[in-house]
Amino acid sequence: MNSILRKSKSAMPNHHTGIIYKSQLSTFNxxxxxxxxLAMIGFGVKFLIGTQESGINWFIIFPLIIIFIGGLSLSNTLALCSVAITKEFLILNYPFLRRTIRIPWKSITDAGMTFVTTKSSGSDHAFRIGREIRLFADGKHYRFTTFTIQDPERLLLELKKRLDSSLKKKMKDEYQKSKSDFWKSENDSRRWMKKIVLPICLIILILLWVLNK
Incomplete structure (x- = not known):
């Protein structure tokens, strides 16, 4: 009887065995x-209350936009996932949603990868860059970014080992194009600032100085 129990226990699948790679989410990020x-939502609510107390009802659109962006950012934060890799599965673990998804490698029929950044405006001098990875399997889309994953280069290496060569080429081409487009727009905005914005600001300052003299 004991031998039968031991055999049945050993036959039970252990999802923790065979893990080749397991990412960790960055606590700081x-x-x-x-x-x-939360700060953006709080500021938007305070702004909203202030605009309504002053009677400027048409101004309500600005705090609502701030609240919407804060809520969207919070929902994206709650949807963050860590990634684990075994020989059979790509495992996505969503700790805040208490959900784990196992995607068989053979079921992945399409994939994409784009260049993403934390840059939000032309005045951002320090920003992070990363990649958004998209997968299509069994009629469903899955996506995750490398911003909040520790050691993302190891993750990319393990993915490349297991995806079809055509998918790897497609991901590489898409990433290179999106990266090139981003830096092109950055260079264009810098030239625009130097050739148009800065001269106009300089002319305005000179006029103000002449008028006040």
Whole structure:
């Protein structure tokens, strides 16, 4: 009887065995995104109350936009996932949603990868860059970014080992194009600032100085 029980236990699948790679979410980045989202929502609500007390009803659109962006950022934070890789599955673990998805490698029929950044405006001098990975399997789309994953290069290496060569080429081409488009727009905005914005600001300052003299 004991031998039968031992055999049945050994036959039970253990999802923790055979893990080749397992990512960890960055606590700092998650905290930063979460607190930033809540702060934006709080500021938007306070702004909204202030505009209504002053009777400027048409101004309501601005605090509503701030609240919407904060809520969108918070929902994206809650949807963050860590990634684990075995020989049979790509495992996505969503800790805030208490959900784990196992995607068989053979079921992945399409994939994409684009260049993403934390840059939000032309005045951002320090920003992070990363990749958004999209997968299509069994009629469903899955996506995750490398911003909040520790050691993302190891993750990319393990993915390339297991995806079809045509999918790897498609991901590489899409990433290179999106990266090139981003830096092109950055260079264009810098030239625009130097050739148009800065001269106009300089002319305005000179006029103000002449008029006040």
């Amino acid at each position: 998650i905290a930063f995104m979460g607190f930033g989202s």
